[in-house]
Amino acid sequence: MNVRKAIILVGPTAVGKTEFSLQLAEQLGGEVVSSDSRQVYRYMSIGTAKPARDEMLRVPHHFIDIRDPDQFYSAGEYGREARACVRALFERNAVPIVTGGSGFYIQALVDGLFAPQMSDPDVKEKWRQCIREQGQEAVLEALRKVDPVSAERLHPNDMQRVVRALEVYDLTGKPISEYRKGDEAPGEFEPVFIGLQRDRKLLYDRINLRVDLMIQEGLLDEVRDLEKKGWGPELNALKTVGYQEVFDHFEGKLEFDEMIGLIKRNSRRYAKRQLTWFRKDQRIHWLDLEQLSVSSALENILEIWDAS
RNA sequence: GGCGCUUUAGCUCAGUCGGUAGAGCAAGGGACUGAAAAUCCCUGUGUCCCCAGUUCGAUUCUGGGAGGCGCCA
Numbered sequence: 001m002n003v004r005k006a007i008i009l010v011g012p013t014a015v016g017k018t019e020f021s022l023q024l025a026e027q028l029g030g031e032v033v034s035s036d037s038r039q040v041y042r043y044m045s046i047g048t049a050k051p052a053r054d055e056m057l058r059v060p061h062h063f064i065d066i067r068d069p070d071q072f073y074s075a076g077e078y079g080r081e082a083r084a085c086v087r088a089l090f091e092r093n094a095v096p097i098v099t100g101g102s103g104f105y106i107q108a109l110v111d112g113l114f115a116p117q118m119s120d121p122d123v124k125e126k127w128r129q130c131i132r133e134q135g136q137e138a139v140l141e142a143l144r145k146v147d148p149v150s151a152e153r154l155h156p157n158d159m160q161r162v163v164r165a166l167e168v169y170d171l172t173g174k175p176i177s178e179y180r181k182g183d184e185a186p187g188e189f190e191p192v193f194i195g196l197q198r199d200r201k202l203l204y205d206r207i208n209l210r211v212d213l214m215i216q217e218g219l220l221d222e223v224r225d226l227e228k229k230g231w232g233p234e235l236n237a238l239k240t241v242g243y244q245e246v247f248d249h250f251e252g253k254l255e256f257d258e259m260i261g262l263i264k265r266n267s268r269r270y271a272k273r274q275l276t277w278f279r280k281d282q283r284i285h286w287l288d289l290e291q292l293s294v295s296s297a298l299e300n301i302l303e304i305w306d307a308s
Numbered sequence: 309g310g311c312g313c314u315u316u317a318g319c320u321c322a323g324u325c326g327g328u329a330g331a332g333c334a335a336g337g338g339a340c341u342g343a344a345a346a347u348c349c350c351u352g353u354g355u356c357c358c359c360a361g362u363u364c365g366a367u368u369c370u371g372g373g374a375g376g377c378g379c380c381a
Contacts, residue, residue, distance in 0.1 A: 013345075036345085037343090037344060037345070037346085038345055047345095048345080072342095072343085073342095073343090074342040074343070074344090075341080075342050075343090075344065076341085076342035077342070078342090079342085101345080102344065102345080103340090103344075104340075104341075104342090104344045104346095105344075107340095107341070108341080108342080111341090112341090113341045113342065114341060115341055115342065116342090117342080118342080119342050119343095124343090154348090155339085155347095155348055155349060156348095157347090157348060157349080158339090158340090158347060158348040158349080159347080159348090160343065160344095160346070160347040160348080161340075161341095161347070161348080163343095164341090164342075164343090167342090168342095176341085179341080180341075200336095236343050236346075237343095239343075239345080239346060240345050240346085241345045242345080243345090244345095265334080266345080267345080268334095268335090269335095269345095270345050271345095272335090272336080272337090273338095273344090273345085274345085276337075276338065276339080276340095277339095277340080277344090280338095
């Protein structure tokens with residue numbers, strides 16, 4: 001038996017991944033493994049552009065609606081769970097169609113993470129508090145003492161990573177820079193990377209249009225419902241484009257029109273960051289949807305699949 | 309038709325007492341190993357409306373065009 005293969009379908013937000021994931025799953029006899037860090041949360045559907053109900057019924061989907069917004073989730077956790085999911089799919093001879101725009105999650109699934117499998121919110125909070133009380137410099141100094149390599153490598157303003165480095169040291173007694181040297185986990189399957197792209201300008205047009213549609217479909221109501229459940233903008237799950245801006249609007253910090261403009265702009269910037277991430281991955285076979293019809297793009301993907 | 313104001317980056321504008329220009333927003337590039345739709349870093353992209361004149365040198369001064377805005381007719 002050959003090494004098992006999985007489709008990894010990537011691309012920026014709003015490029016049109018969902019439709020392809022469904023068709024590929026149908027044609028290859030597969031199931032969709034979502035690789036989207038926000039679609040894992042229940043009650044966040046409009047703002048995360050989850051597949052519609054009828055679309056989810058066409059093909060089994062995994063990793064959508066698996067947590068409440070106040071439940072912690074992370075790339076590491078996803079990586080382990082998604083690997084298990086992929087293994088289970090292989091057992092049933094179903095092709096995994098990994099689809100999503102969260103590059104870090106895809107990396108965690110396909111390549112694995114070298115850092116130790118642990119995280120402790122209390123330790124993180126300790127350092128965050130330290131930043132608040134004693135300032136960034138004090139925390140940076142603490143990192144320099146235990147992990148000078150990371151202290152040198154990380155930008156002094158990127159406190160999120162500085163805190164993570166300190167957390168790893170506190171938990172394991174070993175600097176994260178040491179883990180970085182470790183070998184990557186051998187792949188459990190062969191990933192066939194497909195990247196969807198479109199002309200930047202036209203992609204942005206699609207993003208802008210989709211934001212207008214989200215508003216029409218009731219994004220504000222969705223956020224109200226989240227509020228009623230007691231979930232607010234401080235939750236990580238809700239630190240998400242489309243939700244933060246609506247909360248700001250509710251708090252009177254943004255006019256309605258400003259809110260829409262900011263959701264559009266922040267979505268565009270998000271797409272740009274995704275492109276920066278995916279651009280450097282040489283394994284991706286890129287298809288330009290501006291030049292290919294859906295059916296011919298699909299044919300191309302199947303050719304790549306067969307040739308892999 | 310007359311008078312006044314105006315034309316500089318994708319947008320809104322500043323500026324150069326003549327030495328080819330800079331802010332905000334938008335945008336572009338990058339990093340990323342358990343918060344990742346997060347977090348962080350870097351970058352001004354330009355026939356200074358056009359044509360002539362003065363000048364060593366004009367985006368800047370002068371004249372003439374053209375576009376825009378306003379007022380009066």
